[in-house]
Amino acid sequence: MAVAAIPAPRQLESWVSFLRAHAAITRELSAQLQREHDLTLNDYEVLLHLSHAEDGRMRRVDLAERVVLTASGITRLLEGLERAGYVCKESCAADARVSYAALTDKGRKKLGSAAETHLRGVDELFVSRYSGSELTALAELLGRLPVTGADCKPESDTPCS
Amino acid sequence: MAVAAIPAPRQLESWVSFLRAHAAITRELSAQLQREHDLTLNDYEVLLHLSHAEDGRMRRVDLAERVVLTASGITRLLEGLERAGYVCKESCAADARVSYAALTDKGRKKLGSAAETHLRGVDELFVSRYSGSELTALAELLGRLPVTGADCKPESDTPCS
DNA sequence: CAGCCATAGTTGCGTACTCAAGTGTAGCGC
DNA sequence: GCGCTACACTTGAGTACGCAACTATGGCTG
Numbered sequence: 460m461a462v463a464a465i466p467a468p469r470q471l472e473s474w475v476s477f478l479r480a481h482a483a484i485t486r487e488l489s490a491q492l493q494r495e496h497d498l499t500l501n502d503y504e505v506l507l508h509l510s511h512a513e514d515g516r517m518r519r520v521d522l523a524e525r526v527v528l529t530a531s532g533i534t535r536l537l538e539g540l541e542r543a544g545y546v547c548k549e550s551c552a553a554d555a556r557v558s559y560a561a562l563t564d565k566g567r568k569k570l571g572s573a574a575e576t577h578l579r580g581v582d583e584l585f586v587s588r589y590s591g592s593e594l595t596a597l598a599e600l601l602g603r604l605p606v607t608g609a610d611c612k613p614e615s616d617t618p619c620s
Numbered sequence: 621m622a623v624a625a626i627p628a629p630r631q632l633e634s635w636v637s638f639l640r641a642h643a644a645i646t647r648e649l650s651a652q653l654q655r656e657h658d659l660t661l662n663d664y665e666v667l668l669h670l671s672h673a674e675d676g677r678m679r680r681v682d683l684a685e686r687v688v689l690t691a692s693g694i695t696r697l698l699e700g701l702e703r704a705g706y707v708c709k710e711s712c713a714a715d716a717r718v719s720y721a722a723l724t725d726k727g728r729k730k731l732g733s734a735a736e737t738h739l740r741g742v743d744e745l746f747v748s749r750y751s752g753s754e755l756t757a758l759a760e761l762l763g764r765l766p767v768t769g770a771d772c773k774p775e776s777d778t779p780c781s
Numbered sequence: 782c783a784g785c786c787a788t789a790g791t792t793g794c795g796t797a798c799t800c801a802a803g804t805g806t807a808g809c810g811c
Numbered sequence: 812g813c814g815c816t817a818c819a820c821t822t823g824a825g826t827a828c829g830c831a832a833c834t835a836t837g838g839c840t841g
Contacts, residue, residue, distance in 0.1 A: 469755075469756075469759075470747050470752070470755050471742065471747070472755075472759040472763075473746075473755050473756075473758040473759035473762055474742055474746050474747065476759055476762035476763045476765070477642065477746075477758075477762050478642075478646070478665070479686075479687075479688055479767050480762055480765035480766070480767065481638065481639075481642040481646075482687075482688035483688050483765070483766055483767045484765060484766065485639070485642075486688070487766075504639070525640075526640075526643075527640055527643035527644050527647065578632075581632065581635050584765070584766055585634075585635050585638070585765065586631050586632070586635065588764045588765065589761065589764070591631070593761060594630075594631050594633075594634050595630075595634075596757070596761075597634040597638075597758075597761055598630075598633040598634035598637055600750065600754060600757075600758055601634055601637035601638050601641055602633075602637045603749045603750070604637065604641035604644070604645060604745070604746065604749065605641070605644055605645065605648075605745055606640050606641065606644045
């Protein structure tokens with residue numbers, strides 16, 4: 460019957476904490492970014508990834524994987540960032556299928572100011588609750604988790620060159 | 621300027637892992653539940669919380685806090701579960717403002733079968749990646765994170781009695 | 782009792798996504 | 812060259828929320 464079952468065994472506690480904490484923190488951080496900079500948390504993450512990428516640009520599909528969105532999700536997200544002038548579309552000479560999202564100067568500047576807000580928030584809600592060694596441990600543990608159905612795929616920076 | 625800044629210091633690694641892992645895992649788990657049982661991850665969580673509650677029912681507002689949704693979010697989510705017959709609305713004799721969400725037999729049964737899928741998924745994607753002591757450590761660490769702007773508030777089971 | 786603020790819940794509207802179906806291009810076997 | 816599957820991306824339709832504004836009730840203070 461499994462009626463009285465629905466077990467909430469000890470091992471699941473961390474899972475539950477994980478769910479709840481994520482929901483609460485990202486909600487707050489997203490609200491902060493929205494209020495102060497009119498950016499989503501995902502918008503911010505996209506700008507951040509672009510800023511770290513070679514030439515400040517990435518293939519849309521790789522970007523999607525980084526922020527764990529679908530192809531269509533990235534299209535719409537970038538739509539907004541393009542409209543705001545933070546990124547622009549570039550095409551690839553070697554492969555007409557791919558188009559890049561490239562960070563503009565305006566976007567880089569925006570990221571700089573949004574980063575202040577965001578880093579403060581992350582620090583307050585996340586980092587400050589742990590010691591240095593705890594953060595290291597946490598990073599190691601969380602790093603084992605899958606990132607897509609096909610698991611981790613940390614580097615895919617061979618676009619079409 | 622902060623242009624070259626946008627620091628991705630070591631301490632933020634765990635934060636980034638946290639974000640990505642959550643997005644990837646919940647996406648997969650939600651897709652599983654949707655495919656096999658036509659339930660959202662949040663639907664499932666709500667049924668689960670109800671099943672643990674006294675008399676299988678909770679105030680909507682408490683439920684909202686548990687699953688980290690807003691009041692309106694809970695209203696709409698419960699709308700769906702009520703339509704499906706998994707929960708039903710009950711009013712409170714002592715306080716006409718509150719209404720309960722109560723688990724039906726059908727809902728309990730549904731939860732039982734969905735739990736198999738879900739627990740398998742959680743185990744596969746989360747639990748199995750850690751040892752017992754690691755899980756304990758993780759639970760402790762994640763348990764420190766805030767759950768709302770007003771922080772943790774683990775027990776609020778004094779509805780109107 | 783009247784007046785007032787807090788609380789529980791709902792509703793309108795906007796948004797950030799997803800999935801499925803479509804377009805255009807690349808690279809393959811022949 | 813002609814088809815064929817694979818890929819990068821876009822588009823249409825639908826969904827799961829959040830926020831702000833609303834109603835209805837409760838409890839408090841005079």
